[in-house]
Amino acid sequence: MTGAATADVTGAATGTTVSAEQVVEMSGISKAFSGIVVLKNVDFSLVKGEVHALAGENGAGKSTLMKILQGVYTADSGEIRVDGIPVKITDTFAARAAGIGMVFQEFSLISTLTVAQNVFLTAEPIERGFLISDRVARERTAAIFADMGVEVDPAAPLANLSTAYWQLTEIAKALAQNAKVLIMDEPTASLAKHEAEALFELIGRLKARGISIIYISHRMDEIYRIADRITVLRDGAHVLTSALSSITPAEIVEGIVGRKIDGQLEWRERAASAGRVPVLEATGLTSGARVRDVSFTLCEGEIIGLAGLMGSGRTELVRALFGIDALSSGSVKIGGKPVTIRSTKQAMARGLALIPEDRRSQGLVLEHSVRDNLMLPLLDRTTSGGFLNAQKIVSLAQTLISKFSIKVSNPTMAVGKLSGGNQQKVVIAKWLGTEPKVLMMDEPTAGVDIGTKSEILDMVRAIADDGKGVLFISSELPELLAVSDRILVLRNGEVVKNMVRSEIPNEEYLQLAIQGA
Amino acid sequence: MSTTTSVFTKPLSAVRRVDWRQNVIYIGFVAAFLLFAITLGNDGFTTPNNLLNIVRQTASISVMAVAMTYVIATAEIDLSIGSVAGLSSVVAAIAISHFGTVVGILAGLGVGLVIGAVNGGLVSLLKVPSFLVTLGMLGLVVGVARWITDSAPIPIADPFFNALFGGGDIGIIPGLLIWALVFVAVGALVMNKTKFGRQVLATGGNQTAAQFTGINTSRIKFTVLVLSGLAASVAGMLYAGRLQSGRFQWGTGDELSVIAAVILGGTSLFGGRGRVVGSLFGALFIGLVNNGLILAGLDVSQQQIIRGAIIIAAVALSKKK
Amino acid sequence: MSTTTSVFTKPLSAVRRVDWRQNVIYIGFVAAFLLFAITLGNDGFTTPNNLLNIVRQTASISVMAVAMTYVIATAEIDLSIGSVAGLSSVVAAIAISHFGTVVGILAGLGVGLVIGAVNGGLVSLLKVPSFLVTLGMLGLVVGVARWITDSAPIPIADPFFNALFGGGDIGIIPGLLIWALVFVAVGALVMNKTKFGRQVLATGGNQTAAQFTGINTSRIKFTVLVLSGLAASVAGMLYAGRLQSGRFQWGTGDELSVIAAVILGGTSLFGGRGRVVGSLFGALFIGLVNNGLILAGLDVSQQQIIRGAIIIAAVALSKKK
């Protein structure tokens, strides 16, 4: 039965045909927030043992649809069936009872608890009647991580860990529930290749156990790698559902954006990179335990890609450059002049900008409006005569919103209510608005949809063409290869390779360089 | 539910809900005012002098509430303001009797400046909870004020000081009203219309994100605590002028009223939101209720019961969902 | 810096820093104790009875601090506890004189239950700030207590009640010590070892995430506020037993001491962290300092100054970076 799961559902059928194998069936789902309709009469079905990809632009409604299935939101109308039986999923507890678990895009973790405590939150192992055992939870967590093929300390307080570890913990937490339906909302957005690979293998094993998986992703290669079927949403409406075997990437992209685009990430030779006027020179930078004796020169018009495994120190390097972490030794020159940067304020004054890796904790004030967030680094420019100029603010914010096609019904809406990808766009827009001399980007396209990603990469190129220098961190090698003129490979905080783009023949070559094989 | 209705009714109800929630203090204020005006009209509630009295009595609270709005907007708190007001009144009174008005005023302000700077320094540099720092300071400062005065009042015989800070009227407008309005106007303008105000809100909304955006959040926290100290010392001198003396007790317990006024006004205790005008109305609301309940002829216990119930009712009206 | 050192020293220093910060209350407690023991040894500070007195004097605060740890761990606050203690003492005293001990105790607990439920209901259902709800309740409850007693004390002539809740000793161990220890032991166990405790921490750590995980955060908030009310009524009866009377003033102002004890103990005002044993030591620390300063023969104003300075110093030691 499991083996036949995918074979009988083909073409553009919406999947509403009754079948005994359908574990989840959502039909006619509609949802509006404060009058803004975000889901319109959407149908979705999941067959036992399949991996069903869910795709769509940022803000298309993917997360909302899944949150309805998980009981976070209740649909305004529509019906949900689990194993053919209509159910009312009014809260997350009901969803868990129905065997549905979810990896949340914005995480469901408590930073003050440890990894293991998070993984087993509400499902704590019990001993002696009613006492919970953190020891057992730690052991089981370690087992889950081993299964996932990653190494995370179950006893570490979450607050001390970076986004990638949060992502892994979030996945482990969903796995710990032993759900029969697992929703994964962009689980690899902050993962590097190695961890992502391990996750795909795990998904294969889960599938073999008959667990059905809904997989939301913006990465076409992943979708083809693991999914059996795909459903595409656009503007809250169902566009297509198809077996992946019978659909081309171009068709999917067309379904997502509603028009044909050549969405391929390719490197383009750029004349500007020949300028060779150094804009940022770093010599012997050492900071904490994760940046050791790093030296490089970034020239005007150049894009340097930073590659490395998780924990290789890329984030720490740009943090130190931006004045967040102190340098214990080393020197920095900007525009040929030696500078000391001890605070982010100084860094900004010297023309640096950093798009941080964690948009929720480092990039945005979630409760504040989109406009206020966009304007935060631009306050000097919108002040005249000592006071903020409301007109300037409104028009500048509007310019950024349209330039980065941020999907927001009203610029005064709280940024935390935007879809994940749109939040990321706000962070990018906020910093590009400052027109920096040196732009540092730490995983800037995490969670951004395909169309926008290529637009962002175009923008990065344009910024470089304009004579600025760019440091570009990404764990997604295709995009790293697409924009970088040069790639530095970091390992344990040290630069182990410094390669000109043209020396890198393909992705595999880079992957091997990163892993140090 | 059809699309059409939802499209048209939803935004409307959203607008209504947002306004309603954020403006609950204004609605509450007007409701309480009308209630008292109708029931206590004959008891002189609506006489101009009584209404001005409400303003006079809440002036010190309003002045402190403006600064406290900034402190709370950065997700900090200042419990020392009541004591600082007391010590400022005492120091100003002593300085006036020895060195005259100007030195007295400067000495009073100096108290707020120094204590605010100590609070701010500890909170921003050592990153320790402002609740405890300022709670410790509350005790310390009141101890100092008692110690230097032997718990006795220090009379202020300077008519200029007393008129400037206290009972003086300009025409029929009480000086205290002007003090409160100036603080509120400047406070609201700075909060909403300047870079500093935005940085305060960002610091309270998400300190890490603010730091990553080039804001020196330590400096911001230091500054708001200094401002709070200064406002408290102005409030202390307003008490001193009105009561024509400095005394360690002036301002005692005001911290709770001030914080209540600020939160009633719509500022979040968790930072990131700051409504200066709301704080003023929060203070006026509290003053109005006190005044009305006394005029209604209730005794202390009844006043306490009804005042508590009114606060709870006002808060319940602002419910989130 | 070589690889070896950095790899090995960093984690170590991290561990050291974490421990140091979290345990500052214990260090502060021991330091204050040694200081007083050395300087005031001759003044009877170290006599067993004096040390037991410190426990007796802080028992009510400790009991309330246990429950407050839960409230603060969920990122809420309860300012009404002092008043609830007062009203419970009064209601218990009245009920005892009419219906005997058992009804009296139940009536006292009923006060905490009802007020806690009202606080909890408003906060969890209407999602309004607990600061204001419980501030309103503080006034309302104290008003009720004054009103039903006409501000007078109600003597309690029941020796069993007075022994159970107040002055009774078991051998040399004061009953009050046992009350405090039972509350702390149960409180610490539940916080660290039960699902409920974990859900409390999760609710305070990140309410949205907790909801995503299937935790009924409204129910958790309701429950902790009810527990806080109940603990306050026990504290009120401890006062009543010790002072052999019920009176609206018992417990007045305790909310600040209790919150200070909890935060000194290492619980964060922003939720997500709760250290019950730390709260106990926070309460003991405050009691210890009060006791030592009186024995040192200082003037009242000097006591206030030094007490404030000690709190500030203890907090400064716990600096974050």
Place this chain on the structure above:
Amino acid sequence: AASGGSATDKPSDSAVMAKIDAGLAALSSKVLSKGPNGEEPAPVAAAELSDAEVTQVKAMKLTAAIAMHYGGNDWSTAQIAGLKSEFARLGIEVVAVTDANFDAGKQVSDIETIMAKKPNIIVSLPTDPVATADAFRKASAGGAHLVFMDNVPKGFVAGKDYVSVVSADNYGNGVTSAYLMARSLAGKGKIGLIYHQADFFVTKQRYEGFKTTIKDNFPDIQIVEEKGIAGPDFAGDAQGVANAMLTKHPDLAGIWAVWDVPADGVMAAARSAGRTDLKIATEDLGTNAAVALAKNELVVGLGAQRPFDQGVTEARLAAASYIGKTVPGYVALASLPVDHSNLLDAWKQVYHSDAPASVTGVYKK
């Protein structure tokens, strides 16, 4: 500046004035309050110690502790000053001073704590006669001789459980201020009363003394409004209440405030209402009240206690109990009427020091 008529304008109704003068005269020699068990008061002189006795006490090297109910006013400061100065003269060391801030629970704790130092003497004003009884009993059992101010714990017997209680004539103070108020009003007008809404012996006595005197003796003085205040911001509370009274009764002629701190608030209310002709009577010679009396503005008179003398007397009684002298169980100090005319002299009596410049500097001859 004072306006609207001087506070000591001689009223025309001589019969009323005569009655007032007679009443005040009677007060100066007689204490109206009775002891806690109905005792007749003994005069201060009963506590005198001879030189020999002083030497005897000195040799004993006694220790004493002071457990105040509240420490934040001139009255407490003066009382403690009197105690300390007399204890010093008697060679008795003061080992602890505490302030319960009106909280009986805190006072019980304070007494327990003090007992660690095993003082020979405890001087205290019990905040609450019931709640503190147990603690005082333990202190007494622990060997401390107890001398009380104003009030004794419930069930305590003089000579057995405690040495003595020294009281100001609080009832008499109320009576005094009533006469002074009546004089300034020439026996007629509407007045409001601001009392302390608490079950506190001292302040209740004053309230009763004032009210009874007005009711019994001055039929033309109407008490139109009585309002309690509960603190802790007594000045602010009194200001609010006074505002309300003045709003409701524009023809209000006078306000009585239960002690000097609330009177500060009443003065502020009168000023902001433009009612500098208001007659305020109160109790206790606080500095601010003294300044107002000196200026002859608003405050028309008050009944003062003699806290310094009270402290001295308490110290002497405590010492006497250690040398086997029998002492009276209840000593009371007569009320001291203070108005503009005798202000400077009264200050000396109350505080045993000259009035400060802030008072003398504004004294209107």
